[in-house]
Amino acid sequence: MQITLETIDRVAGAIRSKIKDQPRLGLILGTGLGNLAESVEEPVILPYAEIPEWPVSTVMGHAGRLVIGRLEGQPVLVMQGRIHYYEGYSMQQVTLPVRVMQRLGIEILIVTNAAGAINPDFTPGDVMLITDNLNFSAMAGLNPLIGPNLDELGPRFPDMSQSYDRRLCELARQAARQADLPLREGVYVGLSGPSFESPADLRFLRLAGADAVGMSTVPEVIVARHGGTRVLGFSGISNKANLDGNTVTSHEEVLEAGRILVPKLETLIRAVLRVL
Numbered sequence: 313m314q315i316t317l318e319t320i321d322r323v324a325g326a327i328r329s330k331i332k333d334q335p336r337l338g339l340i341l342g343t344g345l346g347n348l349a350e351s352v353e354e355p356v357i358l359p360y361a362e363i364p365e366w367p368v369s370t371v372m373g374h375a376g377r378l379v380i381g382r383l384e385g386q387p388v389l390v391m392q393g394r395i396h397y398y399e400g401y402s403m404q405q406v407t408l409p410v411r412v413m414q415r416l417g418i419e420i421l422i423v424t425n426a427a428g429a430i431n432p433d434f435t436p437g438d439v440m441l442i443t444d445n446l447n448f449s450a451m452a453g454l455n456p457l458i459g460p461n462l463d464e465l466g467p468r469f470p471d472m473s474q475s476y477d478r479r480l481c482e483l484a485r486q487a488a489r490q491a492d493l494p495l496r497e498g499v500y501v502g503l504s505g506p507s508f509e510s511p512a513d514l515r516f517l518r519l520a521g522a523d524a525v526g527m528s529t530v531p532e533v534i535v536a537r538h539g540g541t542r543v544l545g546f547s548g549i550s551n552k553a554n555l556d557g558n559t560v561t562s563h564e565e566v567l568e569a570g571r572i573l574v575p576k577l578e579t580l581i582r583a584v585l586r587v588l
């Protein structure tokens with residue numbers, strides 16, 4: 313199903329009618345990271361099920377609501393729970409929230425996710441600044457921009473040479489240094505899931521240059537960049553990817569790691585918001 317500008321504007325209008333300030337920043341919280349939304353001040357809370365057309369997240373660890381308010385004085389719109397392609401939604405539905413954010417006037421999107429470490433130096437509990445991504449789903453034809461181009465929102469053939477904004481990356485590095493918080497950096501590879509990768513998949517992904525692997529983020533970033541939104545991305549490393557086939561990956565360990573990762577991500581994101 314093609315999502316039209318009218319649909320996007322109808323959803324944006326429904327949200328706008330419920331909030332006071334225009335949000336400047338969007339924040340998408342990944343699996344197990346939803347508690348970050350608890351820090352939003354003066355929140356207006358909109359459950360996804362009450363927003364017209366909004367896809368509902370069905371995954372454990374995703375609350376499924378918008379929390380709109382202030383963080384470090386900045387007007388923010390937080391997605392407490394994201395939508396994944398593997399839940400059965402189309403790529404356009406998965407990225408509808410980013411389109412709506414763009415129509416609400418959001419300038420910067422901060423994406424977070426839980427990810428498996430392919431880079432052998434990374435361990436669970438690490439935070440990785442995403443400096444670029446590999447999108448095997450889009451390379452295989454699952455690109456959210458397939459279909460008629462919405463010219464009002466962006467060009468037919470958008471550039472993706474700097475998906476992750478260099479200035480925002482630098483602010484994140486400074487924030488990490490000041491907080492004495494080790495920050496990894498690397499390439500995130502987005503796959504469709506929901507099955508975890510086989511050891512052979514992972515060895516291939518390592519050869520292809522990936523440092524962390526997950527089941528989200530890249531479609532949202534493509535749509536954000538199509539519409540000119542600046543992006544900052546963090547992966548919360550939740551588990552070691554199973555390159556040798558001797559460990560088992562589970563959703564429970566991904567959720568568990570979120571408890572360690574949330575305070576680190578909150579420190580970084582708050583510090584970046586303070587200097588924007």
Ligand code: HPA
Binds near residue numbers: 527550
């Ligand atoms: N693979 C894919 N997605 C993930 C992983 C993983 O190991 N960990 C968290 N999300």
